[in-house]
Amino acid sequence: MEGILSPSHPLSPHRALRELGWLAQPLVAAAPRSLWEQDTQSLPPAAAAYRRRVRRFAQRELAPRALELDLQREPQLIERVLEAAGRAGLLSDLLPAPLGSIPPGLLRVPFTLAQSLKMEELCAACAGLGLMVGASALGAVPLVLAGQPRALARHVVPAFRHSLRSRPALFAFAITEPSGGSDVEESEGALRYVPGTVARRAPGGWRLHGRKVFISGGALAQRVTVFAALEGEGMESWTCFVVGRGAPGFSVARTELKMGQRASEAAELVFDGVFVPDADVVGGLRRGWGLNRAVLNASRVPVGAIALGIARGALEGALDFAASARLAGKGLLDYQDVQLGLAQMLIEVQAMRALVWQSANTWRPAQARASIAKVFASDAALRVCEAALELLGNHGVLHARRVEKQLRDARLTQIYEGTNQINRLAILEEQQTWLASAPHGQP
Amino acid sequence: MTSPRTPRSRWLELGAPPSVEQRNARGAVERYLERAVRPLAERPERVPTAAQLGEVRRLAEELGLLAAPAASGLGLWEEPSVAGCRWSVGLLHRVARESATAALCLHHAALGLLLGRRLGVEDAAPWPWLYAELGLDKGLRGAALGAPPVSEAAPAEPELAPLGAGEAGRPLLLGAAEPWSALLLPRWSDARRLSWWRLPRATLELTPAPHALGLDGLSTWQVRAPRLGELLLEDVAAALALYREVLALDALGLVGIGLGATEGALAAAKDYAALRRQGGKLIVEHVAVRLLLSGAEANVLSVQALLADMTLRPEALARVLALRSVAHPQLCEAASHALQVFGGTGYLQDTGIERRLRDNYHLRLLAGTPTDLRLTALAMEDGR
CATH class of the missing domain: 1.10.540.10 (Acyl-CoA dehydrogenase/oxidase, N-terminal domain)
Structure with missing residues (x-):
């Protein structure tokens, strides 16, 4: 790469570090491998x-x-x-x-x-x-x-x-309703939300009535964990039920055409008096809200990992392009603006991974840390995809180059598992006691 | 509760106060939108067909918005004055509020016609000339960074080579709507020599290269030209002047189109925010949503101001390019904010919001990315 010393040059850190004494060798990275490795x-x-x-x-x-x-x-x-x-x-x-x-x-x-x-x-x-x-x-x-x-x-x-x-x-997780997207993912909204999917008591179990939308994998799933309020009660009565694919009254109304992540369908599911036996109530009656929030705390970090993966894919696409393309007699990698762009993408991806792994490395996923990882990673993924497109120039619009797909895919990570706006509020919801107490500099 | 509309720059309203000609023209624009453009936007999830896009151009000609008599000053990019530029930008902006694809079709067709007139080319085909956005590619960016300013199309050798013969791995890309029969394009033969060429379509090797980012309905090809084609303009000073003129008009048009698409997205987001309820109230009453809307609006207003400035002095190419480099990222951010207001619904193709965001990302990559534009503008400023 033009402007960057090769590893064999006497002033290259690779070579210089290798030549340090044996005592230093365990403490220096003389031959670093790829960041992934x-x-x-x-x-x-x-x-x-x-x-x-x-x-x-x-x-x-x-x-x-x-x-x-x-x-x-x-x-x-x-x-x-x-x-x-x-x-x-x-x-x-x-x-x-x-x-x-x-x-x-x-x-x-x-x-x-x-x-x-x-x-x-x-x-x-x-x-x-x-x-x-x-x-x-x-x-x-x-x-x-x-x-x-x-x-x-x-x-x-x-x-x-x-x-x-x-x-x-397959399983699918069904919480979102036509009239309630964010309301089923944060407490303030849930407080005023009138549930759209309702469970009515029936002999030996419950009958579900309502619709769920944007359900990933919903059209292919053998079992759906559906959240519904008990008839006549509010969101505090939310309960989780297992519905089998062949249950009478259960149907897939439509699958959506999306901007990206198109291999995964987002389905609208209809529950028209679907019978669920008492044995298929998950976690007990009126425990659904807590279960839902626990699931979101566990799933938001992996959503950050989805964004991380997309960003890494875009970075790899940009690297492949930069390594193979020539421009005005020089390899693209020889241009300093390209080098700086790639370095920035590497920085973003490493920062995303560090945060995602740190937030994920717990047996008790907590709300604020999960939301922080999700928001940061999904926003950073967009930045990386934009930078990758920028590097490819007009070749970035081509489907075969994959980067435009990665940008379309990345955009969804700012929306699902709670929009990034809802996730920001979730951070404050968990940390409100600490935030309201002063001074904050005290241990 | 309803939301206020984004105030538009007065000049973007297609000329006010209107002269008789302008009043007539505004009527023509409305008829044009109704008959040719709105049908494209009625079902956003559907990709415009070649026949529909052909109608976009045919009807524009019929109504005098394209290839109109030069004296009328109403044809797109026919009148070189500031008022003419504003008229053209305003027209593209208006069309792009409904369909950015249609607007880009018009824009490139009009630039092709302008080039045809300037280069003295005649052809019996109805839409013979295609402006291929080849002028400001990464090759020129290379020039800004000290490399020889050859385009992607031509190798670094001093003599002009057949199109696509050099620079392995970077075939020339061409995005356009059918029909077209020839390319008119500038080609560098060395750091200082520019000439204009005509390449009949029949002589080109075209390989379809589908795009999927935005501007659905346009086609993209990889282009190779085994033969040089017909030399149209060899005088370096004249060739360069024409090159600069077209680059500037292209930049104005692309920003105008992006702005129109974004304003359409923002208007839809405001409508949605005034109808959709979350947390027991309309979402427009949530500060989180108001931050998105106000952020998008600020970006739109900023680009309106940038565009107004760009049209004042289109001959100041470095300034035009630098301003364009700032405009597209702002438009992408604004369109993204508009999508976010919709939540999951915005991600669906049916709403048309995601298409406007994709279109903006696509426009941002045409005829120079923001980085290319900034580096080129700086190179022009310091005389490189």
Whole structure:
């Protein structure tokens, strides 16, 4: 690269550090590997191995199909990808083997971190397909968090085993309603919200009435965890129910045409008197709001990882272009403005990863940290995609270059799992006691 | 509760106070929008067809908005005065409020016609000339950074080579609406020599290269030209003057189109905010939403001011390019804010908001990215 000393030059830090004494060698990075590799090596061995495995899977199964599925959702092709994901254990990694597919070593890694590692790798290859995989985990999380052995045995374990052995058995998470997007994701809105999906008492169970919208994976899921208020009560009565795909009264009204993440459909689901037995109430009556917020706290960091993966994909696309293109007799990488642009993208991606991993590395995902990671990463992803497009110039508009797809994909991360505006308020909601107390400089 | 409309610059209202000609022209514009442009916007999720875009150009000609008699001053980019520039920018802006794709079709067709007139080219085909936005590419940016100012199309050798013959890995890209029959384009043969050429379509090797960012309905090709084509203008000073003129008009048009698309997005966002309820009240009453709307509005007003300045002195090319480099990022941010007001609904193709954001991102990459524009403007300022 013009203007940058090669590693073999006597003044290159690579060479100079190598020539330091043996005492210094353990304390200096004389031959640094790629940033991805350095980060991977910083993980516990099981997590590092998992990250490498998911990356190989994503490059083999997702990346080659990403562009085709972005132009047209081909159900059979998506089914094949999901089958492969299921067999690879990526649809059942919320429970340890043999109930699910978490390998023993990975059990010591918080599941939000494992999910974040997975989502970055999948979404670096294709955010739409990555979301299909991730949305299934999201749908199963309420059941796992509720911790009811009977519900796990009745729904989660059979689905996970089915995914591992034959065809994918997906879950979907259904909270958003036509008249309530943000209201179902933050308390202030919920306070005044009149629930649109209602559970009416029936002999032996409940009947659900209403609609849910923008449900990722909703049209393909075998089971949907649906949140509904009890008839005549407000949002404080929210309860989670499991609805099977074939339940009478359950239907998919439509799937949306979206700006990006097109391989994953966003479905509108109709519940027209769907019967749910008492056994399929998740976590108990009127526990849905807490369950919902716990799920969001666990899922917002992986959404940050989705944004991170998209940004990394855009960065890699820009690097590939810069390394291969020539301009006015010089390689693009020889231009200092290109070098500076790439450096800034690397900075953004590293900052996103540091924040996502730090926020994910806990067994108790907390609201503020989850929202901070989600907001920062999704905003930064847009900046990285814009910078990548800038580097490609008019070639950036081409579908085959992938970067414009990554920009379209990234834009959704600022919206789902609560808009970034709602997430900012969520940070204050959790931290309000501390914020209201003064002085803040005291321990 | 209703939301106030974004105030528009007076001159963007297609001329006020109107002369008789302008009144007639405004009527023509309204008829044009109704018949040719609005049908494109009725179903935003649908990609405009070649026939629809052909109608955009045909009807513009029929109504005198394109290829009108030069004396009328109403045809797009036909009148070189400040008033003429403002009329053209205002027309593109108005069309782009409904459809940026339609506006860009008109814009490039009009620049092609202008070039045809300047270069003395005649052709029997109805839309023979295509302005290919090849002028300000990264090759010229290379010039701004000290490399020889060859375009992507031409290699660094002093003699002009066939189009696309050099610079492996960077084929020339052409985005356009059908029909077209020839390219008129500037080509550098060395750091100082510019000439204008005509390349008949039949002599070009065109490989479709689908784009998906924005401006749905336009086609993109990778272009190679085994033969040099017909030399139209060799005089370096004249060629450069024409080049500068077209670059400036292109910059004005692209910003005008982006502004129109963004104002359309902002108006839709305000309408939605005045209807949609969250948290027990209209979302326009939430400060979070008002911050988005006011931020978008501030960006729109800023670009209106920039555009007004650009049209005052289109011959000040460095200034025009520098201002354009600032305008597009602001428009993207404003359109993005408008989308965010819609929440998940804004991400759906049915609403048309996401299309306006995509269009803005696409426009931002045409004829020089913001970085290219800034570096080129600085190079012009310090005489490189």
